[in-house]
Amino acid sequence: MKKLVLLLIFSIIIFQSCIESLDRSKQKKNYTEITKIAFGSCASEKHPLPIFYNVVKHKPDLFIFLGDNIYGDTKNMDTLKKKYKLLGNKKSFINLKNKVPILATWDDHDYGWNDIGKSYEYKEESKEIFLQFFDEPASSQRRKHKGIYHSYMNKYGNNKLQIILLDGRTFRDDLKPYNGEYDNDKRYGFYQKDYAPHLDTPSTLLGKQQWIWLENELKKPADVRIICTGTQFGIEWNGYEAWANFPNERKHMVDLIKSTKANGVLFISGDVHYSEISKLDTPFYPLYDFTSSGLSSTWHFATPNQNRIEGPIMENHFGLINIFWEQNNTKIKMETWDINNNQRIEYTIPLKSLQFQE
Numbered sequence: 366m367k368k369l370v371l372l373l374i375f376s377i378i379i380f381q382s383c384i385e386s387l388d389r390s391k392q393k394k395n396y397t398e399i400t401k402i403a404f405g406s407c408a409s410e411k412h413p414l415p416i417f418y419n420v421v422k423h424k425p426d427l428f429i430f431l432g433d434n435i436y437g438d439t440k441n442m443d444t445l446k447k448k449y450k451l452l453g454n455k456k457s458f459i460n461l462k463n464k465v466p467i468l469a470t471w472d473d474h475d476y477g478w479n480d481i482g483k484s485y486e487y488k489e490e491s492k493e494i495f496l497q498f499f500d501e502p503a504s505s506q507r508r509k510h511k512g513i514y515h516s517y518m519n520k521y522g523n524n525k526l527q528i529i530l531l532d533g534r535t536f537r538d539d540l541k542p543y544n545g546e547y548d549n550d551k552r553y554g555f556y557q558k559d560y561a562p563h564l565d566t567p568s569t570l571l572g573k574q575q576w577i578w579l580e581n582e583l584k585k586p587a588d589v590r591i592i593c594t595g596t597q598f599g600i601e602w603n604g605y606e607a608w609a610n611f612p613n614e615r616k617h618m619v620d621l622i623k624s625t626k627a628n629g630v631l632f633i634s635g636d637v638h639y640s641e642i643s644k645l646d647t648p649f650y651p652l653y654d655f656t657s658s659g660l661s662s663t664w665h666f667a668t669p670n671q672n673r674i675e676g677p678i679m680e681n682h683f684g685l686i687n688i689f690w691e692q693n694n695t696k697i698k699m700e701t702w703d704i705n706n707n708q709r710i711e712y713t714i715p716l717k718s719l720q721f722q723e
Contacts, residue, residue: 398521398690402591403465405660405683406431406472406635410451412661417457419706420683421464428465429528430499431635431657432472432595438479442490449498469499470513470530472595472636473606480559480606482537483572492535511535514575516582524690527587529579531594536572538563540610547604552669558604562612570614576621583627589688589697589716590630598632599643599654603668606636619647628720631655631697633684638664640684640701641676642712650719655699657684676701678709 403425408414420428435452437445452458461467475495477485485491492513501507507515512535517528543558571579583590592598594608598618602609609615622630635658643654654672659681667677681704689696694715701710 400519400521400526400688400690401425402427402429402686402688403683404429404431404593404633404657404686406595406658407433407638407662408435408452408660409662410435410448410455414452414455414457414661416660416681416683416704417461419702419704421461422706423685423702425465425685427528428461428467429530429593429633430467430469431593431633432470432476433474433635433658433662434469434471436474437477437491438474440487442487442494445491445494449494453498467499468517468528468530468593469495470515470532470593470595471495471534473534476534480540482534482539484539485534488535510574510578512572512575514571514578518585518587521688521690524589524695525587526688527582527585527590529582529590529592531571531579531592532575533570533595536575537570538568538611540606541566541568543604547602553604556604556666556668560604560606560610562602562610564612568611568613570608570611576617580621580625583621583625587627588629588695589719590627591686592630592632594632594634596636597634597643597654597656599634599645599652599672600668600670601672603670605668619645619652622652623647623649626721629716630719631686633657633686637667638662638679639667639676640678640682640710641667641670641673642699642710643670643672644674645672649721653699653714655684655686657682657701675699675710675712678703680704680709682709 403420435448437448439445473480476491507513512532514532515530519526540560541563543561546561547553597607600607632654634654634656638659640657645652678701682701685700687698696713696715698713700708703709
């Protein structure tokens with residue numbers, strides 16, 4: 366009888382030990398800190414924008430507007446204000462604003478009008494309206510320099526996340542009109558091209574002062590850096606707006622990341638009314654460009670893009686970046702969620718793959 370009691374006690378002790386071990390394992394597994402960043406672009410103020418309700422359901426830590434946040438397309442600043450007011454009074458936007466912190470940059474349609482750059486004559490007035498709408502503090506550095514470029518640094522435990530918002534409009538030189546440069550390439554034969562690359566003329570997209578600022582930002586210590594740009598960075602040339610029209614500027618970006626040894630760079634972009642992930646190979650590590658464009662807008666085809674590794678997703682959607690902070694094993698998961706709250710893209714990379722090799 367004593368042996369049976371001892372055996373029973375011993376079994377209970379072993380069982381409790383296993384349960385405690387399992388609980389510790391669960392706690393350790395659930396300890397991983399996750400940062401969720403949602404983003405999107407191309408939102409008509411005339412549309413009800415129900416996609417914002419989907420965004421809130423995913424409980425992101427942040428939402429980033431990448432441009433064409435309204436379709437202003439005007440020289441009349443009263444008209445521009447009215448269009449921002451339409452967005453601001455929208456129930457779906459109010460719900461988003463009340464539940465998720467918001468950051469924003471602009472693109473052509475909320476800056477001025479289609480494809481416009483530095484020649485837009487109301488850039489200062491447009492900037493002030495933009496900053497007021499997105500509740501930019503009076504003390505913000507954005508109010509102390511030309512353009513709206515800015516950066517944020519957030520700390521998660523021992524990790525740092527840097528958000529860099531570029532301004533691809535205020536300083537950008539005029540685009541070069543297309544003149545048949547790629548007519549022999551059959552891949553581009555099914556649609557009209559608008560622009561050609563600046564191959565033999567000096568040109569800028571960001572401008573001298575923004576490049577100096579960006580270099581200093583990339584020198585700051587950070588584990589993950591999300592660079593936000595209105596137009597696509599990582600695609601091949603397609604005849605529409607993109608960094609590919611300014612190959613010298615894209616090379617400058619690659620060279621700057623290399624010279625500053627900036628680890629953890631990931632681009633997010635908008636503009637094209639569909640979602641895709643592009644991968645631009647470089648000598649140090651691949652530069653991914655995660656495009657989310659189509660909060661309300663849609664397009665009927667995707668252009669050729671040999672750098673595309675995921676997509677295109679043509680329905681209304683938003684992008685979501687999940688950062689799983691783990692010591693020596695941080696991962697970044699990129700997702701596209703459509704208007705029906707279906708996951709359409711899931712692509713995960715280890716943070717180690719975005720680091721310079723010592």
